[in-house]
Amino acid sequence: MTTTTRITAGARLPVSRFVFACIAAVCLIAATAATGAAESVQIVSIDTNRILEQHPAFQEAQQAFQGEMQQLEQQLQEMGEEEQMMAQQMMQQQLQQRGQELQMEALDKVREDIRRIAEEKGYSYVVDTNALIVGGKDITEEVMEEMGIGE
Secondary structure: OOOOOOOOOOOOOOOOHHHHHHHHHHHHHHHHOOOOOHHHOOEEEEOHHHHHHHOHHHHHHHHHHHHHHHHHHHHHHOOOHHHHHHHHHHHHHHHHHHHHHHHHHHHHHHHHHHHHHHHHHOOOEEEEHHHOOOOOEEOHHHHHHHHOOOO
16 A cells, blocks of 8 residues: 655645744844943844744745645646656655745845844844743834735
């Protein structure tokens, strides 16, 4: 009995919490360069998931990924059954690698936008709201407005 995994048209790029924590850490480190005296430290938070889901770079990456996935699915359908079985695993690995590449490119753009806004607004630390227990001002709406994205 052979088990096959189909590539579905509705698949999305994997987004892990680790990546979000990395973004928050990079923003935190970048913002510390502009930090002066302890009195001027400003800690703010953002909902990274919400920003990522609506950022144009991430949406473009999703569309590119789905387009490439559909092309591979079409190639699979044009193959014979035996060829499909051999090619399917390789294509899934290609899709996974390409998805990660697209995701990293999009994350770099989002990170740069967050860093730019933090510098413009004079924020010392930007952390993800999920990593913050108490304190800090949530600037998710402000960041989304600056980026020209919204619900």
